[in-house]
Amino acid sequence: MSDADPAVPEADAPESATAAVIAAAKESDFALVVGTLLAIYAAAALLSFTDGLNSVVGLMETLTFLGLVYALTALALNLQWGYTGLFNIGVAGFMAVGVYTMGMVVRSPDPAFGPPGLGLPLPVGVLAGMGMAALLGGIAALPALRLKADYLAIVTLGLSEIIRLSLQSSAFDSFLRDTIGAGTGGGRGMGMPDNPVRDLFLVDGQAGTPTALGDLVFGVFGTDGLGISHPILIGWGYIAVLAAFLVGFYLLLERLGRSPFGRTMKAIREDELVANSLGKDVNLVKIKVFVIGCALMGLAGILWFGSQGNVSPTPQFRPLLTFYVFIAVIIGGSGSNTGSVLGGIVFAAVLFEGPRRVGGAVRGLIDAETPGSFADALVSLDPVTLLAYAADNVAPLQFVFLGLVLVFIIHRRPEGVLGDRIETAAAVDLSERPAGGESDE
Amino acid sequence: MGTTDSSIVDAARARPGLLFAVLLGGLLLVDLAAKLGGVGLGPIGGSVSVDRLGSNLWNGVVIGLVIGLAGIGLSMTYSILSFANFSHGDLVSAGAFTGWGVAFLIAGFGDVPVRALLTVRDAGSASPGDVGAHILSTPGAILVGLVAAFVVTSLLAVALDRAFYKPMRDRDGISLLIASIGAALIVRYLLQFGYGSDRRGVTASVEQSNLAFGPLGVSVNAHELTILVAAVGLMVAMHAMLQHTKLGTAMRAMADNKDLALITGIPAERVVTATWIIGGGLAGASGYLYVLLRGTIQFDFGWLLLLLIFAAVILGGIGSVYGAIVGGLVIGVVFTTSTIWIPSDFNQAAAFAVMILMLLLRPEGLFGGVSTA
Numbered sequence: 001m002s003d004a005d006p007a008v009p010e011a012d013a014p015e016s017a018t019a020a021v022i023a024a025a026k027e028s029d030f031a032l033v034v035g036t037l038l039a040i041y042a043a044a045a046l047l048s049f050t051d052g053l054n055s056v057v058g059l060m061e062t063l064t065f066l067g068l069v070y071a072l073t074a075l076a077l078n079l080q081w082g083y084t085g086l087f088n089i090g091v092a093g094f095m096a097v098g099v100y101t102m103g104m105v106v107r108s109p110d111p112a113f114g115p116p117g118l119g120l121p122l123p124v125g126v127l128a129g130m131g132m133a134a135l136l137g138g139i140a141a142l143p144a145l146r147l148k149a150d151y152l153a154i155v156t157l158g159l160s161e162i163i164r165l166s167l168q169s170s171a172f173d174s175f176l177r178d179t180i181g182a183g184t185g186g187g188r189g190m191g192m193p194d195n196p197v198r199d200l201f202l203v204d205g206q207a208g209t210p211t212a213l214g215d216l217v218f219g220v221f222g223t224d225g226l227g228i229s230h231p232i233l234i235g236w237g238y239i240a241v242l243a244a245f246l247v248g249f250y251l252l253l254e255r256l257g258r259s260p261f262g263r264t265m266k267a268i269r270e271d272e273l274v275a276n277s278l279g280k281d282v283n284l285v286k287i288k289v290f291v292i293g294c295a296l297m298g299l300a301g302i303l304w305f306g307s308q309g310n311v312s313p314t315p316q317f318r319p320l321l322t323f324y325v326f327i328a329v330i331i332g333g334s335g336s337n338t339g340s341v342l343g344g345i346v347f348a349a350v351l352f353e354g355p356r357r358v359g360g361a362v363r364g365l366i367d368a369e370t371p372g373s374f375a376d377a378l379v380s381l382d383p384v385t386l387l388a389y390a391a392d393n394v395a396p397l398q399f400v401f402l403g404l405v406l407v408f409i410i411h412r413r414p415e416g417v418l419g420d421r422i423e424t425a426a427a428v429d430l431s432e433r434p435a436g437g438e439s440d441e
Numbered sequence: 442m443g444t445t446d447s448s449i450v451d452a453a454r455a456r457p458g459l460l461f462a463v464l465l466g467g468l469l470l471v472d473l474a475a476k477l478g479g480v481g482l483g484p485i486g487g488s489v490s491v492d493r494l495g496s497n498l499w500n501g502v503v504i505g506l507v508i509g510l511a512g513i514g515l516s517m518t519y520s521i522l523s524f525a526n527f528s529h530g531d532l533v534s535a536g537a538f539t540g541w542g543v544a545f546l547i548a549g550f551g552d553v554p555v556r557a558l559l560t561v562r563d564a565g566s567a568s569p570g571d572v573g574a575h576i577l578s579t580p581g582a583i584l585v586g587l588v589a590a591f592v593v594t595s596l597l598a599v600a601l602d603r604a605f606y607k608p609m610r611d612r613d614g615i616s617l618l619i620a621s622i623g624a625a626l627i628v629r630y631l632l633q634f635g636y637g638s639d640r641r642g643v644t645a646s647v648e649q650s651n652l653a654f655g656p657l658g659v660s661v662n663a664h665e666l667t668i669l670v671a672a673v674g675l676m677v678a679m680h681a682m683l684q685h686t687k688l689g690t691a692m693r694a695m696a697d698n699k700d701l702a703l704i705t706g707i708p709a710e711r712v713v714t715a716t717w718i719i720g721g722g723l724a725g726a727s728g729y730l731y732v733l734l735r736g737t738i739q740f741d742f743g744w745l746l747l748l749l750i751f752a753a754v755i756l757g758g759i760g761s762v763y764g765a766i767v768g769g770l771v772i773g774v775v776f777t778t779s780t781i782w783i784p785s786d787f788n789q790a791a792a793f794a795v796m797i798l799m800l801l802l803r804p805e806g807l808f809g810g811v812s813t814a
Contacts (some may be wrong), residue, residue: 087618142801146804149615150524151525151755154525154751154755155796155800158752159793162793165787166787169787170786171787372564375557375559376564379556396631396634398630399633400627405623406620407623410609411620414612414616
């Protein structure tokens with residue numbers, strides 16, 4: 001079960017950490033993240049242990065993957081909203097730009113099916129995706145300089161819908177094919193380039209031809225060893241990559257948050273006018289925050305959807321995706337990086353994937369025909385039939401539950417469920433050191 | 442003349458973006474004229490028939506009226522309660538489903554099982570033809586349905602206010618906005634749970650429901666005329682209420698300056714409740730009319746419409762009821778006539794782009810509502 005511990009790279013993190021303060025604070029934060037993951041694993045094991053080890057490990061893999069990608073996106077959003085107070089609800093659009101640009105740059109110029117690409121190496125594609133998301137973030141920042149938060153929300157939502165509708169459009173697809181020679185695939189979407197992690201385990205990514213590492217891992221854990229299916233094992237390999245990126249995001253944002261730039265961001269969040277009066281270039285900081293945050297969202301989009309085989313604009317990049325990320329940040333408490341990581345993990349397991357699994361498990365226990373509609377279930381006057389309908393239609397109920405959670409948190413715990421906003425705007429904790437000799441400016 | 446010229450130059454220097462927008466608009470008009478005349482001048486010109494322009498404009502006006510009607514409620518809650526209500530689009534859907542449930546019940550009672558009627562054809566295997574709801578064959582059912590949509594949605598809006606928004610009256614706009622996203626999820630997915638998720642036809646087809654307007658070559662069907670009459674009627678009633686009743690005066694005072702309104706003794710909570718009743722009711726009515734226009738219904742159509750409604754409200758100026766109506770008409774016309782220049786995939790994007798440009802160039806809106814910056 002050693003592959004059930006993808007967070008191992010996080011333990012190495014403090015070695016490359018930037019300051020002793022961060023390392024000290026991370027001790028408890030790290031334990032909190034691992035503890036949360038272990039609790040989720042325990043629940044997952046309880047839910048699926050009857051189906052054997054393979055499904056237990058598979059469920060853990062799904063939950064960890066979702067938790068990590070939500071944590072990555074939540075961290076990027078936290079920079080904009082939590083630190084600087086910029087209410088950007090166009091997250092889905094920036095993620096779409098990142099992953100689509102990557103796909104268009106990396107795909108082969110004459111693929112067997114789907115739109116052509118430029119055929120450049122993967123790292124170039126990832127950088128191009130981040131760059132394009134950053135560029136659009138810079139453009140989106142222009143309204144942020146003038147508008148109040150709620151109007152910025154509408155503008156960014158509109159922008160993300162414009163992006164989605166453009167990617168959906170076949171006219172835009174053929175325009176891009178004619179001008180730059182790479183298309184988006186329109187409504188059918190595009191296949192993603194091969195995941196390099198897969199090539200670590202399999203020669204050329206072909207099933208049945210393992211590499212030396214693949215032989216070793218498959219021999220111990222795979223069908224010849226513990227009986228875990230190979231795609232799940234490769235999934236765990238990718239999770240290690242995601243965990244490394246998560247540590248990178250975390251360290252970058254912690255470093256940024258504690259820099260003079262970070263203090264300016266927090267000052268803008270607390271009171272823009274004061275920050276401006278003290279001679280800070282508020283507009284420049286806002287543009288930079290948008291550019292950095294959107295580049296990270298683009299990267300998160302690449303890591304998330306780029307590994308999913310196929311992307312298409314409409315089911316995947318609806319504004320609902322943005323709200324998921326927002327809920328993750330709100331659960332963790334906006335303004336706290338650890339909170340964002342925890343919020344992402346908890347959201348993915350408890351609110352996103354959990355209800356579906358529980359619904360499926362409940363449905364398995366009920367021996368009744370599912371009625372075709374709610375009205376039919378109601379007319380039957382049979383609570384079991386009604387429960388069968390609810391268990392089969394757990395998806396809408398899950399959204400209702402999400403909405404209730406969101407309203408509840410905003411009413412009762414606006415600072416987040418998992419902790420207070422610990423990041424103060426001041427460089428030193430003023431409450432602890434009332435007679436402190438240091439002053440910031 | 443000289444002074445006028447220099448003031449135009451000054452204005453252009455002060456607002457380069459506005460100048461750009463005006464120039465672009467002018468270019469599009471010249472291009473449209475060239476297209477209508479069938480003249481091709483390099484990149485501009487081409488050919489568009491007068492008929493096509495006429496029918497595009499007419500469709501734009503009808504959609505615009507529905508959007509404007511929904512926008513009135515959004516604009517009122519935005520100005521009186523100071524938050525962007527993201528659950529407004531789902532009030533639109535809720536009105537459509539409940540209103541059509543009632544209209545179906547009356548139109549198809551006896552022939553089709555009640556549970557299929559009340560769930561707008563989700564249960565059972567009734568077809569739109571079996572129910573036979575159409576303004577020419579069952580005008581009574583359509584009208585009662587409209588009233589039901591208004592009443593049920595206003596009750597729902599008040600219930601949402603009591604449960605979600607009232608406990609946080611003194612909180613900032615962003616907290617309320619987030620709460621409204623939660624409320625939107627709750628309403629939308631309860632609709633999906635109760636009414637099912639498939640898109641389905643609603644109105645029956647009746648022969649000879651199209652009336653052709655000879656001179657313009659515009660074909661107008663009976664449902665579009667119904668929408669025109671109903672939407673204009675509701676807007677006129679709204680105007681009369683705002684201008685000639687005590688409640689209307691109180692609402693305008695609250696929207697204009699809340700603190701001043703409170704110290705002059707206006708009962709704030711009663712005005713807020715009235716705002717939800719009227720705003721929610723108009724949203725429900727507009728959703729009902731939108732389904733009458735399109736002929737199909739789906740649980741999330743109101744949410745998909747929400748950004749267009751926001752665009753209309755922002756265009757007209759937050760807090761201005763007349764602005765919302767005019768904004769709705771502009772957005773509707775942009776939505777339908779933009780297909781003359783750009784692929785039809787982009788007509789919604791064009792409407793959003795107009796909204797973003799408006800926010801950047803003239804944040805107070807066409808009618809100068811509450812400032813946005």
